[in-house]
Amino acid sequence: MQHFRKIIEIARMTPIITHWLPTKEVKLMKEFVKTGEKLPNNLNVRVSAFMINGKPIKIKGMTTSVVVTKDKLGKSEGLDCPVYSDPSHGNQCGSCTACYDKTVKNINYQQH
Numbered sequence: 001m002q003h004f005r006k007i008i009e010i011a012r013m014t015p016i017i018t019h020w021l022p023t024k025e026v027k028l029m030k031e032f033v034k035t036g037e038k039l040p041n042n043l044n045v046r047v048s049a050f051m052i053n054g055k056p057i058k059i060k061g062m063t064t065s066v067v068v069t070k071d072k073l074g075k076s077e078g079l080d081c082p083v084y085s086d087p088s089h090g091n092q093c094g095s096c097t098a099c100y101d102k103t104v105k106n107i108n109y110q111q112h
Helices: 002-013 026-035
Strands: 019-023 043-048 063-068 106-110
Touching: 002 019, 002 043, 026 043
Parallel strands: 019 043, 043 063, 063 106
Antiparallel strands: none
């Protein structure tokens, strides 16, 4: 928790920068939610599913991600990451900021 609070402090100290924190620290994130504290608006915590093709782990105030096999692209809940799902996108994020966007509730990253 101490480490996570330092990340939150950094986000608060850098309000013009948008931060994205992917994590599998489910227990820690649930403990944080129980404190009633709010994450800074510029910090998006994206909780990752434990298993490939698994279900998103939904925690109040946080977004999710799942690693999916190619055959699940377009068939799973959420946005398919264009870096992997759209060959014309290339192998770079480019102008895509979905990982940082709290309105994008779940992102599917293709297994690679």
